[in-house]
Structures are given as C-alpha cells and as structure tokens.
Amino acid sequence: MILEIANYIGIIAFAISGSMKGIKKGMDLLGILVLGFSTALGGGVIADLLLGKTPPTNLTYLPYPLTALISSLITFTFYKIFANVGKPLLYADAIGLGAFAASGASLAYSIDPSPLLVIMIGSVTAVGGGVIRDLLSNEIPLVLSREFYATAAILGSSIYFILRFEGISNYYDIIISFIVTSLLRIIAMKMNWELPKAIKNK
Template structure:
C-alpha cells in the first residue's frame, strides 16, 4: 500500500512540475525561470508545510529523488513543450492523483507532530495546494484556488477525513490510503461534473 502512495506522490510531483513549467513558458520565462516555477509548483507546498511544522531543513530540499523528479519534469516540459500542449486532459487527472497523495501525506505528517484537527487540515491543504499558489504568485496572477473550481475544497475534506479516521484509531497507511482515494475521487468528480463554489458575479 505504501508503494501505491509513493508512486502517486511521484505522479503528483511530475504533474505539478509540468504545470508550473507550462505556466512559465506561457509567461515567456527563460530556462531558469521555467525550472524555478516547475520546482516551486511541485515541491513548494511541502517545503512550506515542513517549515511550519519546524522540520528543518525541509525534506524536499534534502531528499534528492523528489527534487530530481521535479527538475527533470520541468526540463522535459521546456524541451518538449509542444508535446505537452496536446496532453492536457491526462495531466489534469495526474494532477488530481498528486493532489490526493500530497493531502494525505501532509495530513499524516501534521498528525504525527500534534493531533490537532486544525493543524492536520491546514498542513494537508498547504502541502497539496501551496505549490500552485506559489506558481500563480510568481506568475503575477491571483491564485487559481481562490477564483475557480472545487480544488482546495476536496483537499480540505480529504485532510479532515484523515484526521477523523486516525483519531478514531484506524492504523496508519489505511487512513492515509482512504484519505488519498477520497481526495482524488472528489477532485475527479469535480472535473467531470464541473463543480464550483458559489461566487458573487458583478455586472
């Protein structure tokens, strides 16, 4: 089961790295800018979460496989940009898998530090969506999660479910896996059914 989640984690890093790199390319950034945006999107949320939890140095800055996957995904996107423009839909679903993996792993890490529901939900959410927020800010845009789609909401629900399962005594890995499945499923359903939160429309 841990192997499944580890694979999902690398799927997420790859998808997020491509997402950040594509944004950098569209914004006219050079190679360094594209690599920076791809790396930040893929690993920035986990780095912020570690800093908030007092884990120093952050895991994503010392565990080389994560950094290597993020940088390679960004580099390949830069080199084969035209190819990636034609695989948008698969990347969206890969992004959903990564979202679930990051949310459940972040929630688990937070619970191991302090079993506080607010901490678990916040760290799970930051781990999953923090990189995307960094990507949008560096691109001089309002973060996507604040303006459209049922994105961060699925992470909040999934992280909350992790806390409840763990608090009720379910063994680790099972609670992580269930949280991962629920978060990913909610995100995929939101994509297919075009769920959005209410907003006020100005004329």
C-alpha cells in the same frame, strides 16, 4: 508504496503545470525550472516550515527534487507536445493533489494532532505549490477563485484526521484519504462543481 507512486505522479504533474506556466509567461530556462520546482515541491516546503521540520525534506531527499527538475526540463524541451495533453495531465494533477494532502495530513498528525493544524497542513501541502506558481507569475492564485480544487484537499485532510482520530492504523488512513481526495477532485471536474460566490460573475 501506492502513496509513494502517487507522490511521484503528483510531483511530475505539478512540475509540468508549473513549467508550462513559466513557458507561457515567456520566462527563460531558469525561470521555467524554478516555477516547475516550486509548484511541485513548494507546498511540502511550506508545510515542513510550519511544522518546524528543517531543513525541509523536499530539499534534502534527492529523488523528489530531481524528479521535479527532470520533469521541468522535459516540459521545456517538448513543450509543444505538453500543450496538447491537457486532459491526462488533469488526472495526474488530481492524483498528486490526493497524495500530497494525505502525506501532509499524516505528517502533521504525528507532530501535533490538533484538528485544524492537520487539515491546514494537508491542504497547504496539496495546493501551496500552485499558489506559489501563481504568485511568481503575477496572477491571483487560481485555487482561490475557481473550482472545487482546494476544497477537495480540505475535505480529504479532514477525512484523514477523522480516520486517524478513530484509531484507523497509519496506512489505511493515508490510502483512504488519498483516494477520496483524488476521486472528489475528478468527480468535481466531470460535474463542473463550483463553490458559491457572494457576487455573481459578470
């Protein structure tokens, strides 16, 4: 129930982030809808494909895609307002990151409890949409070059695996992993955490 709400918060936040990017790139209404949709639901679609779950839930369970499309449409209509609410959006995005990572990891575990697969699918569910958004916008995916973002999803998915492996029931494991991932992301934003680079920034 908490996770369900967090999932919708994530879909809305991701759809807004995707459609804002489309607007900035000068795309038309359709491009903006596609970008919002892909950012919100693309990670889950890739995860389902990797797990052999076809057709993907995000395309057949209507409330999710409808939420993404309506959020993108509202962003398109009121984009000047959304351009000024960066901060609250970042929190919503962190909540979505945690919810997506926890749901993805849980789904993967129930199909094949291989540790790497669970961590991978949790992370792909969480950040895959953002990667698609940046590829379609002809940019290097942000998650690969900035900040403690995907790392939070990887740590959160790892925690999910450990909890479930240790026999924590299939509810607390999701909630704990969701909260830890989102908190990690929020703390990382507040503290400006960064991962090391091989070459220093110019």
